[in-house]
Amino acid sequence: MSSQPMETKPVITCLKTLLVVYSFVFWITGAILLAVGIWGKIMLGPYISLIADNSTNAPYVLIGTGTVIVVFGLFGCFATCRGSPWMLKLYAMFLSLVFLAELVAGISGFVFRHEIKGTFLRTYTDAVLNYNAENEASVAVDYLQHHLRCCGVYNYTSWLASVYYPANGIPPSCCLNSADCSTQDLRNATAAPTKVYHQGCYELVTSFMETNMAIIAGVTFGIAFSQLIGMLLACCLSRIITANQYEMV
Template sequence: MAPRRMETKPVMMCVKTLLMFYSFIFWVTGVVLLSVGLWWKFMLSPYMLLISSAPSNAPYVLAGTGSAIVLFGLFGCFATCRGRPWMLKLYAAALSLIFMTELIAGISGFIFRHEIKETFLSTYSEAVTNYDGRDDRSLAVDGVQRRLHCCGVYNYTSWLSSVYFPTAGIPSSCCVTLSDCKDADLRDASRAVNKVYSQGCYELVTSFIERNMGIIAGVTFGIAFSQLIGMLLACCLSRLIIANAYEMV
């Protein structure tokens, strides 16, 4: 039995090292997801009002998934160091659960991307129509227009049918150069056309989604399928430990 034990131990150490490295990367992934979830919640919450009329659960899902991955990543490192088969099997089961969750989320986002675009169109159009320059949704519209250098839904003419235009004209957040935008210019559509951004915000946002959907889907599925590697390593190490213990009997 001694030669077989000598053959098993190097393989077991190699698998153990790989699993430890994977668990660390897995833990880092959890930290990233948790950070993105918190950033989304505290920094992007106003803009989410333009995508959905109801509060979004997406930041909570990201933060919750990230927290779970952080905990399981630490557990994976502990289980690998301890070398207990039942811990490794539990770790593999957790990885399979996270794999299914990420896979379903990725497929759902890819399939329903057109519905997301349609919801954004209706919600953003409503926000422009009812813009008053003071409420949270109006401030979010201003933020989008300033950061993306866009104006209105399709272009600046979207503002002509808003309740804000008859009294105050086009919002100053549409101005290419704020110092060059006078109140009189913003109240006159023929003069405003040369002062405001020409591209609509809807086109910019949706084109960004279309351009990056493949990258987002690839990263999501790549992270999801990486769980399979961890599952295989955990199961392999568990079997090697059991086999080594059996050989020592």
């Protein structure tokens, strides 16, 4: 009898262990994406819409992607433990598709970052000009101004052209100190500048995007190329098991 099975068994065991660990980590990333998508839909839906011309599908994309990764992460663990060559090939094919999708998404986000900034400028300006303190876009504007401590598109003067200003003045979400910022002050062109933030929201948001775009792109590419590791492990394990069918349980 050849000694090849005894020599191959440790290799298969090692590859199975690595692939199970990888699949578990892959499953965790899917669970995180799923949680972020659900959280984004519930908590950030109105605010994310400010960077899109229409209602954004980003939370649904994250939820869908996370769900698929969770399912295939479990499938990868099952395929590895089962030692099925065709299951491992299917898992490798899925990882290659995920790699391509993440690569395209990362490159597109980096290349079209200026278009994203232009879209944000357009939608945020429209939200300010048509602000009424009640609709979804108005709530998003208030949230952005209050939490980023900014006011208007470029500065507080952006509000002077809004439909809200003639009757109500600048929105309270622009106030430096809500306890010392009355409606009368916000209607007064002389007093209002001393009561509100002078920093525009557009500059803050776009500066954040520019500063962190390289980091986001790097993380995206890093995750994408990690799929290659899983794909290579799955392909190698499938080939070895196929060549040594008597080693399968």
